[in-house]
Amino acid sequence: MEIAILPSLLAADFGHLADACRQVAASGADALHLDIMDAHFVPNLSFGPDVAAMAHRTEPDLPLNTHLMMTQPDRYAIRFIEAGAATVLIHVEADCDVAGTLAEIRRRKVRAGVTIKPATPAEAVFPFLPLVDEVLVMTVEPGYGGQSFLEGMLPKLAAIRREAIRRGQPGLLLMVDGGINAATAAACAARGANAFVAGNSLFRQTDLKAGVREMRQAAAAAYGKEL
Ligand code: DX5
Numbered sequence: 001m002e003i004a005i006l007p008s009l010l011a012a013d014f015g016h017l018a019d020a021c022r023q024v025a026a027s028g029a030d031a032l033h034l035d036i037m038d039a040h041f042v043p044n045l046s047f048g049p050d051v052a053a054m055a056h057r058t059e060p061d062l063p064l065n066t067h068l069m070m071t072q073p074d075r076y077a078i079r080f081i082e083a084g085a086a087t088v089l090i091h092v093e094a095d096c097d098v099a100g101t102l103a104e105i106r107r108r109k110v111r112a113g114v115t116i117k118p119a120t121p122a123e124a125v126f127p128f129l130p131l132v133d134e135v136l137v138m139t140v141e142p143g144y145g146g147q148s149f150l151e152g153m154l155p156k157l158a159a160i161r162r163e164a165i166r167r168g169q170p171g172l173l174l175m176v177d178g179g180i181n182a183a184t185a186a187a188c189a190a191r192g193a194n195a196f197v198a199g200n201s202l203f204r205q206t207d208l209k210a211g212v213r214e215m216r217q218a219a220a221a222a223y224g225k226e227l
Pocket residue numbers: 008010011035069140141142143144145146147177178179180197198199200201
C-alpha cells in the first residue's frame with residue numbers, strides 16, 4: 001500500500017511560511033497539508049486562500065491538501081481550488097450539502113475528501129465513500145496543533161478501511177491528523193491508515209527529510225497488521 005506523508009503548515013514558523021513550503025518540497029513529503037480554520041467550526045482562526053496561493057506559487061509541484069475546518073465549506077471550497085488546491089477536504093459535520101459540495105469539488109477536477117471529528121462514528125463517512133478520493137479521521141479535537149493523539153480513534157480506522165475494501169475501494173486514501181509521529185503513525189497504519197498529517201512532530205525536527213523518511217518507514221512496516 002502506498003504511504004503518504006503530509007506535513008501540516010500550521011506547525012511551521014509563521015514568519016517564514018514560504019521557506020517552510022520549500023523545506024516540505026525538498027523533504028520528499030507527498031503533499032503540504034493546509035489546516036484552514038474559521039473560528040466558528042473550531043475555536044481558532046488559521047489562514048485563508050491567499051496563503052494557499054503563496055504555497056502554490058512557491059512550490060507549484062507540491063500538491064496542496066486543504067483541510068477546511070469550516071461551518072460553511074461550500075462557500076469557500078472554490079477559493080482554495082482557484083488558489084491551486086489539489087485536494088479539498090470538508091467535514092461531515094459542516095452546515096452544508098456535503099454530497100453536493102464533494103461533487104462540485106470533483107467537477108472541478110480536484111480530489112475530494114471527507115473528514116470526521118473524534119466524536120463522530122466511522123459509519124458517518126460510509127454514505128460518502130463513493131464520492132471521495134480521501135477520508136480524514138481526526139485523531140485530536142480539531143482546532144489546534146500539538147495536542148495528544150487519541151488512541152480511541154484506532155478502531156474507527158479499521159472500520160473505514162474494511163468498509164472501503166468491502167465496497168471495492170481498496171485504494172482509498174485513509175488519512176489521520178493530530179498527534180501523529182512515527183509511533184502513532186505505525187499504530188494507525190496497522191489499522192489501515194495510509195496517509196499521515198503531521199505538524200509538530202515533523203517541524204520540530206532539525207532534519208525534516210529524515211523525519212518524513214522515518215514516519216514513512218514506520219507506517220509501511222506496520223500497515224494492515226491489525227486489520
Ligand atoms: C488540528 C490540526 C492539527 C494539525 C497537526 O485541527 O489539524 O491536527 O494538522 O497537528 P500536530 O502538531 O498534532 O501534528
